[in-house]
Amino acid sequence: MSEENQEPEKSEESTKTKFTFKCTRVDTCCMGRGPIPITFWDLELWAKNGVVANFMPYLDIYQKPDGGIDLILKPLPPPPKEEEEKEKTDKDPFEAVPIEALLDVKCPMYNVNDKKCLIYENRPLSCRTYPLEFDGKNYIVVDADCPGLGEEGMSKEDLIEMRSTAKNMHFELTRMRIALPVLNQVVSSNFMKMMMKQQMDAMSKMSDDDKGKLDEIFKKQEQEPEHDHNHD
Template sequence: MERRWVATIDLETLEVEYDPTFKFKCLENCGRCCHELEIPVRDEDITEIEGLGYNAWEFVDYDKMFYRGDKFLSYALKKRPFDGACVFLDPETKRCKIYPHRPLACRLYPFVFVKSGKKMEVYVKMDPFCPGLNHPDGEPVTGEFLLRDYGDVIGEYRGKIVKATE
């Protein structure tokens, strides 16, 4: 997987350095990532989705596992057997049935956040199937973009820095 640096956030000041040549726009009703990717589903994601009335056996693929080295991280979301898409992708509308409650990996895609000291580096996965990468109607990955779309994730990492300095 090729990835490209698009921004760095100072977690103390929220100042952002970004690559103005890259733009992104998630295209409505695309759903290609829902077909192409294996999505890790964390315990927190499972609890959130179960709160919607689903049973974990309906959406967790216990045969697919994600590891970092020898450390188990999570299982994957199930795919439908008839088209290989995520079980939550509506086949008619191509929209996620649980969009406000989708797993963190879905919310972050195509971005990868890497904490490095008191900074957070933001990379984008340059997956050839994603039509939103460098889309002409896209927007650069500015501080405004990052705080609007990923403010909760950034806030969580900022909180860890504050606790570490106390």
């Protein structure tokens, strides 16, 4: 092959944008991550390190706009600016709110005053690969404004590791999204069965007199609509 034929190939290669990244540990990303998906990998890590209890208050099931569900670190709503706004801001941020509206909500594990992650050694897989993601075919930069992009100091080994982490995140998230609907349904079903059993146990321990009073209450409630109709 002649040099003339090789030259365009070199020129094309030189125009490609080189991905370089180094986390600067600033609050830009952590203050606006929104819901952070959690995987089995994360749960296994936390169980191994004995820190699951630290995450429990912030774990929640989030139903995405596309109908799927994720186990997530639930973002904390911003503090009310005025007293009259307190009732509004204290509402569950996930209630009928699309995920796009939560992208500017801070991670609950980020300390604003100290400007640091409280769980850095146990941070979720999603945080370890951010802002690089893998969609099953291609690597994608999901946050072009991340301060760490373009920072020098990323070795070839670092890049390989980050790509591997992104692939692992894709695999683990897919695994979680397959299992979570089934687990959620089983847990909900078992919870309902437990509640019904508790009610049946409570009924079995009631005295005949108490059962009679309860029956009277039910009969009265059933008769009230008909009574009101006849009265009118």
